[in-house]
Amino acid sequence: MRVAFDMLTPATLQDALDMLEKDGENITPVAGGTNLIVDCQSGRHEPKTVMNVHYLPELSQIEQKGDMIQIGGGVTLRAIEQSALMKEKSNALYRAAIQFANPLIRNRATVGGNLCDASPASDTAIPLLALGAEVELTSSSASRWVALDKFFVHVRKTARNSDELLTAVRWPVPVSGSANTFYKLGLRKADAISVVSLAVYVALDSDGLICEARIALGSVAPTPLRAYDAETLLKGKKPSEALYEEAGKAAMQACTPISDVRATAAYRREMVDVLVKRLLRETVKQISG
Ligand SMILES: Cc1cc2nc3c(=O)[nH]c(=O)nc-3n(C[C@H](O)[C@H](O)[C@H](O)COP(=O)(O)OP(=O)(O)OC[C@H]3O[C@@H](n4cnc5c(N)ncnc54)[C@H](O)[C@@H]3O)c2cc1C
Secondary structure (H helix, E strand, C coil), X not given: CCCCCEEECCCCHHHHXXXXXXXXXXEEEECCCCCHHHHHHHCCCXXXXXXXXXXXXXXXXXXXXXXXXXXXXXXXXXXXXXXXXXXXXXXXXXXXXXXXXXXXXXXXXXXXXXXXXXXXXXXXXXXXXXXXXXXEEECCCCEEEEEHHHHEEECCEECCCCXXXXXXXXXXXXXXXXXXXXXXXXXXXXXXXXXXXXXXXXXXXXXXXXXXXXXXXXXXXXXXXXXXXXXXXXXXXXXXXXXXXXXXXXXXXXXCCCCCCCCCHHHHHHHHHHHHHHHHHXXXXXXXX
């Protein structure tokens, strides 16, 4: 299907925000276009005006600021894959990036586009939830930080207002004595939409007890989600197979999966149980050396 729309090309972030302030309701930002253009071609989306934010230099930084890591909303999956900081300090996101789609898509697809598309299968949302991330939403007059688990409202619905851009994502530098990882279960090794995806962050205290645990799940509910009950029951406990077993069962309870062409709801639930146990075991082993 041929699609036609007006195209705005702001040169700076401020230009882009001013355009959104004037007519945000009728302007659709586009970054890599790997969701938006596909949606236009399928007729799911019919934007009147599209605003290109892909080349805004203000959105492309990857940096550590004190005890926080911050990346711009326009950072591509390829840039994450190539970043030593991501590989060293945010392994879960790095692992999601290297498995994301294929090299062509990774060159264009951005983190901001992936989060704003708000798919339950979003491959950056899951590691970022486990890392405890928040997103920066900026309008021409103000900027606010929103915890990522509050950003996702429903399938393809977020807390972003039409005059705002997602300008950055930040999360705490993982503490020493912690580890984080990501696992994507798909029907093939590359270019797959996840059947279930999972990220885990665990920190142990000096007595070897779990002092922080975050478990994030994808493709098992209308939005990417945290398994809060499973996290709570892990805290203050000594890691053990029995504890992982309990956490796996609690994480299953957090899910409300659907059956679709990729898997049944029952299979997705079962995989959450299996993978939560596996990733907890792996992260604790990684910390303990
Ligand atoms: C072949 C193929 C394979 C794919 N594989 C995967 C995969 O493995 N995992 C996965 O998670 N996804 C996958 N996707 C989906 C897509 O590539 C990702 O969601 C990608 O990250 C979207 O980023 P983008 O920059 O292309 O977004 P765009 O298509 O440009 O935009 C997506 C949405 O976000 C909005 N938006 C973009 N940037 C901003 C911003 N800074 N502020 C506010 N709103 C913004 C747009 O208005 C639009 O609504 C795949 C897509 C294709 C076509």
